[in-house]
Amino acid sequence: MLVANSCLAELLITCDLFWMAIFALENDLKQQQYMDSFCIFRGYAIYTTCFTQNYSYFLQAIYRYMSIVHPTRLFWRSKRVQIFFIGLSWFIGVICVFPHLFTGRIVYHSDDQICQMSLNLSVVTVYNVVLLYLIPVNGTIFIYFKLVRYVKQMSTHVTSANTLLRAQRELNMVHRIVVLVSLLVAFGLPYAIFIFMGFFTQPPKYHFRIAYTSISVSLIIIMITIFQSTEPLKAFISRKINRRPIMTVQTAE
Numbered sequence: 067m068l069v070a071n072s073c074l075a076e077l078l079i080t081c082d083l084f085w086m087a088i089f090a091l092e093n094d095l096k097q098q099q100y101m102d103s104f105c106i107f108r109g110y111a112i113y114t115t116c117f118t119q120n121y122s123y124f125l126q127a128i129y130r131y132m133s134i135v136h137p138t139r140l141f142w143r144s145k146r147v148q149i150f151f152i153g154l155s156w157f158i159g160v161i162c163v164f165p166h167l168f169t170g171r172i173v174y175h176s177d178d179q180i181c182q183m184s185l186n187l188s189v190v191t192v193y194n195v196v197l198l199y200l201i202p203v204n205g206t207i208f209i210y211f212k213l214v215r216y217v218k219q220m221s222t223h224v225t226s227a228n229t230l231l232r233a234q235r236e237l238n239m240v241h242r243i244v245v246l247v248s249l250l251v252a253f254g255l256p257y258a259i260f261i262f263m264g265f266f267t268q269p270p271k272y273h274f275r276i277a278y279t280s281i282s283v284s285l286i287i288i289m290i291t292i293f294q295s296t297e298p299l300k301a302f303i304s305r306k307i308n309r310r311p312i313m314t315v316q317t318a319e
Contacts, residue, residue, distance in 0.1 A: 067145065068126045071152050075119035076289050082111045083282050090179035090275070101174040101181065109172040109181035110163055113198065117159035120202035120250075123243050125151055127209040130240045134213055134233045162197060165190050178274035185264030185273070195261065203247055210244045213237050246288050253284030 086108055093100055125148075132142050141147065166172050171183045171190050183194065217237050257277035260269040 067148055068122070068129055068152070072119065072122040072126065073289070075115055075122050076285060079112065079115040079119055080282075080285050080289070082108055082115060083278060083285070086112070086180055086278070087282075093179045099176040099179070105174055105181035106167075106172055109183070110167060112182075113163045113166060113194070114159045117162060117198050118156055120198060120247075121155045121159070122152075123247055124202040124205050125155065126243050127206045127240055130236045130243075131209050131213060134236050135216060137232075165193060175274060177271050180274050180278075182274055185261050185269050187265040191261070191264075203251065206247050207244060210240050213240055242291075246291060249284050249288055249291075253280045253287075256280045 085104075089102065089105070089108070129143060129148065132139060136142065166183055169190055171188075172181055173184060174181050175184075183191065185191070214237065217233050220233055254277075256273075257280070260273045260277055263269050
């Protein structure tokens with residue numbers, strides 16, 4: 067369920083980026099600078115889906131942490147609680163971008179044919195970086211290193227083989243999440259560089275095109291990695307396919 071939530075966030079980001087690319091391509095071909103009525107919405111949506119994507123990885127890491135460190139506290143790993151946290155992350159993702167809208171920070175950039183927040187030093191920019199990126203990314207990595215240390219301590223103490231094996235399996239899942247986050251950080255480096263440049267000077271022309279091209283490549287790699295490396299998701303899809311009723315034809319002798 068948590069993996070499916072991450073896939074949904076990735077899919078929505080991909081759709082929004084594809085929509086942005088189609089709009090930019092159309093304007094480029096017509097050699098016009100035109101802001102359509104959905105431009106601000108696309109800019110709003112990219113921040114919202116980015117929030118839910120990053121925090122979906124954070125939720126997965128928290129779930130694995132509870133499974134290893136507090137295996138007896140089943141309430142915190144129940145389906146009802148996880149649905150609540152997923153719903154809460156989407157709700158916060160929708161409202162957390164309101165400051166971008168109410169302050170008029172999402173504007174049309176004619177060179178990039180995109181509606182985004184200008185990359186300059188401001189309270190909203192710092193708020194955006196901290197809430198959408200630093201908290202979930204650093205939180206996920208912090209949980210991973212905490213779990214690595216915890217599992218190493220388990221191996222040095224008297225622990226049943228099944229418990230240790232399950233903990234190592236959960237740790238491996240968190241490691242995969244960290245790999246995905248690392249891909250986002252690596253391919254998002256141009257965007258981070260342009261944000262840092264915006265604190266002191268004007269970023270180069272077409273900086274949004276460069277940044278979002280790199281991010282689009284990372285999303286393709288991440289979607290492929292998630293599906294290939296996540297056995298529960300493939301097993302779920304396989305069960306759904308296998309549940310199809312098989313029609314039999316009775317023949318009269």
